[in-house]
Amino acid sequence: MVKSQTLDRTFSALSDPRRRDILERLQLGPASISELARPTGISLPGVMKHIRILEEANLVTTEKKGRTRECRLGPEQMDDVTAWIQRYRDQWERRLDRLGALIDKRKGEAT
C-alpha cells in the first residue's frame, strides 16, 4: 500500500508542466523560491504550492537559509515509477509479439 501511495504521489507530482519545469531547473543545481519563479513565470505563492507538492513526493527538499528557502532535488529517484512503467511496456511488447505470431500463422494458412 505504501508503494502504491508512492506511485500516486510521484505520478501526480509529475502531471503538471510547471512542476516538471521546476524539476528540470533544479537538475542544474539548488535554487531559491524566487530564482525558480523568475524564469518559469510562476508567482511566488504558485511556486511555493508546487514545491510543497514536490516535497511530499520526495522529489524536492528545501532548507531555510537566512531569509530565503533553498530548494534542491530530493531523494526520490523514481525507481518504483520506472519499474511500473517498464512492466507495462514489457507486456505491451509481448502483446505485439503474440499479434505478430498470429498474423504470420494466418498468412501461412492463406498461402
Next chain:
Amino acid sequence: MVKSQTLDRTFSALSDPRRRDILERLQLGPASISELARPTGISLPGVMKHIRILEEANLVTTEKKGRTRECRLGPEQMDDVTAWIQRYRDQWERRLDRLGALIDKRKGEAT
C-alpha cells in the same frame, strides 16, 4: 506543447491506483466495464469515469459490442513518459558521480 499535454495526461491518468489496476487487468486481454468493476470493487459509474480518463490519455480504447462496451489497452506506449523519466534519472546519476568525485578529492586532500 502537444508533447507537454501528452505528459500531463499520461502522468495524471497513472496517478490513481484504481486506474493502474484497470490497466494491469487489461494487460491480460480485453474486458467489459462490468468485468472490470467486479475484481477491482469499483462501481460501474466509477469504472466508466476512470475509463474515460484513460481513453483521453490513449491508454485505453473502447468499442461498443451489442449491449456491452469492450475495453482494451490503447496505442499509448508511454515513450514520452519513459524518455522524460530517463533524462531525469541520467541527471541524477551524473549528480551522484560529481558528488562522488568531490568526496574522493576531499579525501585525497585530507590524507
